Amino acid sequence: MPELLQILASYVPQVMVNHLISHSGPLVKPSAERFPAVVLFADISGFTALTERLAQ
Numbered sequence: 001m002p003e004l005l006q007i008l009a010s011y012v013p014q015v016m017v018n019h020l021i022s023h024s025g026p027l028v029k030p031s032a033e034r035f036p037a038v039v040l041f042a043d044i045s046g047f048t049a050l051t052e053r054l055a056q
Contacts, residue, residue: 009017019033 005017005020008020015033015035019031023031
């Protein structure tokens with residue numbers, strides 16, 4: 001893997017790196033890929049107050 005792609009890999013998901021590797025040419029237009037995924041949003045009660053207190 002080229003050095004620039006290795007650097008990019010630490011900032012973007014692996015699926016993006018795989019896409020760039022498999023399509024080795026200039027990116028001339030946007031592309032999309034569908035895959036199953038799950039997103040979890042969680043609100044921890046009192047977390048902001050706790051982190052502010054621990055930061056002091």
